Amino acid sequence: MTPARAHDICALLTCPLYLPLERLVASPYGALFLPEARARSTSALAAKFATAFLEGCGLPSESPLTVVTDVGGGGALAKIMKVRAVMKEKRTEWSAVGELPVEIPLPLPYRFHSIFACPVSKEQSSAQNPPMLLPCGHVIARESLQRLARGTPTLKCPYCPVVSHMSACVRVHF
Ligand SMILES: [Zn+2]
Known part of the structure; x- marks a missing residue:
């Protein structure tokens, strides 16, 4: 356990002493229970659960549509179109099915x-x-x-x- 986590755990174990919620919000632990802090931690936790669940199912954490638009919009589509135009100009075609004639570097999360x-x-x-x-x-x-x-x-x-x-x-x- 890291010291930062130990502090969080101690705070969470101790804060119920100030219940009910109205008293807790006014306590030294009040910052943990402000509506913005609760919304932030809930959404971060939900994202972590979703990622862990998808990983457990062997599914990517990003939707295929997100991956396609990110990779295509990140310059891959423009490069493919340019290569296609150059090859058309030189009257050549790439014949390898499912392979590109040039290397297109992808962002690290999309290298799989x-x-x-x-x-x-x-x-x-x-x-x-x-x-x-x-x-x-x-x-x-x-x-x-x-x-x-x-x-x-x-x-x-x-x-x-x-x-x-x-x-x-x-x-x-x-
Ligand atoms: Zn070899």
Whole structure:
């Protein structure tokens, strides 16, 4: 318990001595019970409960619409439109479905990968076939890793010339 929290807890434990509320508001603990302070703490608490509940359900704390408008309005949409215009001018098109031809940096809270698709097998990862990090830094699915190793304890990364030991590969949790 931090000293700040200890002070809060002591104040909350002691303040009922001044009940009823009319007397409590006039007591040294009165600031805790002013309508503005109560509204502030209630809304902060409600937001904390909502975040914890959504996290427990495995849902994002922000609505998908909020994320889309924040990311799009934060410059991503403008960059995509610019890239599209440049590519149209040069008469080229990006062919990779679901991928952008340029890196678009996102604000930290929006950097998440809820889905991992193995770049080798193109299959979506699962609990049985999780993403595995190779010592070189590349990530592929466990089944692809085993297929590349062909029963040997080592494998060559499909993206760079590094040969790694199977035991050095670690599971990645998203
Ligand atoms: Zn590699």
